[in-house]
Amino acid sequence: MAVDFRLPASVATFLDSPTPEEWLDEAVKRLPEMLLDHANCELKAASTALAFLYRYPDRSNLVQRMSRLAREELRHFEQVRAIMDDLEIPFERLTASRYAAGLRDAARREEPHKLLDSLLIGALIEARSCERFAKIAPRLPDKLRRFYGGLLASEARHFEHYVAFAKSECDVDDAEIDARLETLKSVEAALIAEPDTEFRFHSGPPP
Amino acid sequence: MAVDFRLPASVATFLDSPTPEEWLDEAVKRLPEMLLDHANCELKAASTALAFLYRYPDRSNLVQRMSRLAREELRHFEQVRAIMDDLEIPFERLTASRYAAGLRDAARREEPHKLLDSLLIGALIEARSCERFAKIAPRLPDKLRRFYGGLLASEARHFEHYVAFAKSECDVDDAEIDARLETLKSVEAALIAEPDTEFRFHSGPPP
Numbered sequence: 001m002a003v004d005f006r007l008p009a010s011v012a013t014f015l016d017s018p019t020p021e022e023w024l025d026e027a028v029k030r031l032p033e034m035l036l037d038h039a040n041c042e043l044k045a046a047s048t049a050l051a052f053l054y055r056y057p058d059r060s061n062l063v064q065r066m067s068r069l070a071r072e073e074l075r076h077f078e079q080v081r082a083i084m085d086d087l088e089i090p091f092e093r094l095t096a097s098r099y100a101a102g103l104r105d106a107a108r109r110e111e112p113h114k115l116l117d118s119l120l121i122g123a124l125i126e127a128r129s130c131e132r133f134a135k136i137a138p139r140l141p142d143k144l145r146r147f148y149g150g151l152l153a154s155e156a157r158h159f160e161h162y163v164a165f166a167k168s169e170c171d172v173d174d175a176e177i178d179a180r181l182e183t184l185k186s187v188e189a190a191l192i193a194e195p196d197t198e199f200r201f202h203s204g205p206p207p
Numbered sequence: 208m209a210v211d212f213r214l215p216a217s218v219a220t221f222l223d224s225p226t227p228e229e230w231l232d233e234a235v236k237r238l239p240e241m242l243l244d245h246a247n248c249e250l251k252a253a254s255t256a257l258a259f260l261y262r263y264p265d266r267s268n269l270v271q272r273m274s275r276l277a278r279e280e281l282r283h284f285e286q287v288r289a290i291m292d293d294l295e296i297p298f299e300r301l302t303a304s305r306y307a308a309g310l311r312d313a314a315r316r317e318e319p320h321k322l323l324d325s326l327l328i329g330a331l332i333e334a335r336s337c338e339r340f341a342k343i344a345p346r347l348p349d350k351l352r353r354f355y356g357g358l359l360a361s362e363a364r365h366f367e368h369y370v371a372f373a374k375s376e377c378d379v380d381d382a383e384i385d386a387r388l389e390t391l392k393s394v395e396a397a398l399i400a401e402p403d404t405e406f407r408f409h410s411g412p413p414p
Contacts, residue, residue, distance in 0.1 A: 043260060046277075050257075053250060053284075058298040060288065067285050070253075071278045077260075078274050081267065091265040 005149050007134035008156045014127045014163075016189035019135055022205035023192075027132075028139045030199045032089045035080055037201040040094060041129070042077035046070040048122065056115065062169055065161060072154060083147060097200035100125065102191045106184060113180075116170040120181055123162035124188045128202065130155035212356050214341035215363045221334045221370075223396035226342055229412035230399075234339075235346045237406050239296045242287055244408040247301060248336070249284035253277040255329065263322065269376055272368060279361060290354060304407035307332065309398045313391060320387075323377040327388055330369035331395045335409065337362035 012018075027034050049070035053063050084091070103124065107117035130152055137148040166177060196203035219225075234241050256277035260270050291298070310331065314324035337359055344355040373384060403410035 043257075047257065050250075050254065057300070060292055060298070063288060064285055067281045067288075071281050074274045074278050078271055081270060081274075085267055091267070093264070 005134050005137045005145075005152065007131055007152075011127045011130045011134075011156055011159060014123070014159065014185075015131060016185040017193065019128075019132055019192065020205040023132075023203065024135055024139065026199055026206050027136055031140075031144070032084075032087075033094070033199055034136075034201060035084050035087075035089055036092060037094055037097070039077055039080040039084065040096075041201050042073050042080060044100065045125070046073035046077065049073060052118070056169075059169060062165060065165070069158060069161065072158075076151060076154070079147065083144065094200070095198065097198065097203045098194075098196065099191050099200070099202035103184070103188060106187045112171050116166055116172050116177065116180060117184070119162050119166040119169070120177075120184050123159050123166065124184060125202075126155050126159035126162060128188065128192065130159060132201065212341050212344045212352075212359065214338055214359075218334045218337045218341075218363055218366060221330070221366065221392075222338060223392040224400065226335075226339055226399065227412040230339075230410065231342055231346065233406055233413050234343050238347075238351070239291075239294075240301070240406055241343075241408060242291050242294070242296055243299060244301055244304070246284055246287040246291065247303075248408050249280050249287060251307065252332070253280035253284065256280060259325070263376075266376060269372060272372070276365060276368065279365075283358060283361070286354065290351070301407070302405065304403065304405065304410045305401075306398050306407070306409035310391070310395060313394045319378045323373055323379050323384065323387065324391070326369050326373040326377070327384075327391050330366050330373065331391060332409075333362050333366035333369060335395065335399065337366060339408065 047070075049066040052066040053070075056062055103121045107121060108114055133148045133152045133155060137145050137152070140148060166181075167174070170177070172180075192202065192204050194204045195207040196205070197207055199206065254277075256273040259273040260277075263269055310328045314328060315321055340355045340359045340362060344352050344359070347355060373388075374381070377384070379387075399409065399411050401411045402414040403412070404414055406413065
């Protein structure tokens with residue numbers, strides 16, 4: 001079966017700016033770290049989805065969807081760890097990149113803005129991951145290329161679910177959601193444009 | 208397909224004492240609370256499995272197994288929540304029962320005993336859940352009976368995985384594991400024998 005690495009147009013237009021070429025050049029030279037940090041990201045994505053279950057347990061639709069999302073992220077986590085074992089990449093603890101913390105810092109603390117911002121930030125992280133999978137896949141060895149090509153489709157779906165929930169679950173009008181999204185898109189684009197001394201799945205270009 | 212409600216002998220012999228009949232009599236009268244607390248328990252079981260991933264990320268076998276376990280618990284959580292929606296049982300926050308906290312308090316804090324105790328406690332909770340599913344299932348309305356009968360088999364498997372990991376992952380000799388298990392079994396049996404004013408999935412008999 002042919003794997004399609006084309007970045008979905010919905011994802012490309014959602015992000016304010018593309019991943020810098022310098023990050024991609026670095027990533028192909030740092031595959032063990034990329035996989036290690038990618039495994040971390042999948043686990044954190046599962047934990048983030050679960051946090052919605054604990055915070056908003058009375059919202060049945062959100063709860064069902066986030067639980068399924070957490071399961072899908074865990075499956076990806078297991079797949080990345082299995083690839084690491086195949087490639088004999090030993091586990092190492094990595095420090096977290098600025099990226100997720102930077103986005104989290106931009107989230108507002110009071111409801112309903114807290115839920116809205118959490119969902120929009122979720123959408124941005126999924127969209128960026130999807131974009132990086134699409135761009136890095138063609139540069140990877142065969143087995144990894146197929147794996148990253150396969151993840152692409154899931155992440156694109158996740159991004160859409162987060163956006164849909166921002167619109168359906170938050171008691172905030174559409175114009176305000178759009179305005180907030182523009183602000184958060186700028187924050188996200190700035191985070192991946194700024195150089196990083198440490199290479200991570202969501203880091204900026206090397207200095 | 209016929210559903211087998213027989214309690215696996217391995218589970219029955221693992222527990223120091225059976226669930227009091229008074230708890231079962233109470234449970235059939237408190238189905239909404241039982242389902243609500245059961246959903247909580249599945250979510251907490253998923254979080255407990257994930258905690259192993261964060262605490263012992265270098266143990267590939269444990270990590271893979273616990274991630275799959277977390278996914279299975281989340282699927283059960285979704286199923287219980289869907290049944291609650293079908294039965295129009297609204298979500299309510301419930302206080303936690305003494306049970307899990309009582310077991311957690313018995314766990315030692317230093318490695319390798321912390322890992323051993325966490326795994327043995329996991330085994331006890333899964334075994335007790337399995338026992339309660341087996342005993343309550345025949346008393347439930349048709350749809351719930353089948354559901355609880357189906358969970359029985361998974362929980363019995365989970366219990367076995369926890370025991371197997373206690374033996375394979377901990378650098379502790381078998382005699383010490385057996386001795387520790389006897390102690391924790393007594394703690395567990397005491398926790399479910401003591402009367403509870405609040406009915407929960409793992410509570411003791413009513414006062």
